[in-house]
Structures are given as structure tokens and as C-alpha cells.
Amino acid sequence: MKSTNRLMLAACLGMSVVSLAACKKEEAPAQQAEAAPMTAPTGTEDAAWKPYLQDVVGRNMGTISNSPIMYYLPAETDSDFQGKYDRLAEQVGNAVQRGVTAGNMVAFGSPASAKMADLIVASFAKAEPGSFNGARVLFVGAAVDNDRVKAAVAPSGAEYVFIEAK
Secondary structure, three states: OHHHHHHHHHHHHHHHHHHHHHHHHHHHHHHOOOOOOOOOOOOOOHHHHHHHHHHHHHHOOOOOOOOOEEEEOOOOOOOOHHHHHHHHHHHHHHHHHHOOOOOOEEEEEOOOHHHHHHHHHHHHOOOOOOOOOOOEEEEEEOHHHHHHHHHHHHHHOOEEEEEEOO
16 A cells, blocks of 8 residues: 555656646746847858848748748859859749749848849749749848839739848
């Protein structure tokens, strides 16, 4: 009888410890402060731009739960800029032509905002109306490029989000 009581007491204590541990795990993330947003790099180095764009994309996922599709174009000072631009334009154009299913996000960013905007506008000219319904398109660039990208994306039905690179 004593051993049965001891086993029951041990089981109850064990469950209490597990419950307390679970509570502490749930509280831990709430206590952590969110890191401050990164600022846009002032230079054109890929090593600075890529983490910045990843930070911006992560902060603008909203209700999107799938991994974002990210497109990056280097600065125009890159030795193979035109080749990279042409390859990315073909890749994005093909993807946009196929459309994107609801719940996905396509993000674009570059230190060459005007060129990235040109690429987006040309690519979305190939999109079928409504082919991005329920999807999000994020453009990180210069404010002067926002309106033309927004107009090009609109017929696709995507939720358009613009973040000024600053």
C-alpha cells in the first residue's frame, strides 16, 4: 500500500514538474524583445543588402505561412549585371506567367531599384488577370518606383506591399 501511494505521489509530482516546464517554455518567447528593423545599406554590396532584404521580408509576411519566393538583383556596378538582369527577368517572367497560388509571397529587392522595377513591370505584363489572387507581392525599393510597380501588379489580383528601402 505504501509503495502504491509513493508511486502515485511521484507521478503527481512528475506531472507538476512537466506542467511547470511547459508554462515556462510558453512564457519565454513573450519575454524576448523583438529586434529592431535593419536599415537599408548605403552601399551596393550584396553582403549588406541580402540580410537587409531578408529582414524586411520576414517582417512583412503577415498571414503568409509558406516560405517566400525572393528575387534579388545586384547593383548595376556588378561586373555581370546585364547577364544577371537578363537571367532574372526570364526566371521571374516565367514564374509570373504561371501565376502564384494563394498563401504565397513573392518579394523583390535590389540596390538598383529602378532596374528591379523595370523587371517587375515587364514580368507582370505577362500575368493573367487574377493569377495572384490571395498572394502577396512585396517590393522593397525607392519611392519613385512604387506607383508604376503597383499599377503593373494590380491586374494580377495580388495584395501589393511596398517598403521604401531606407
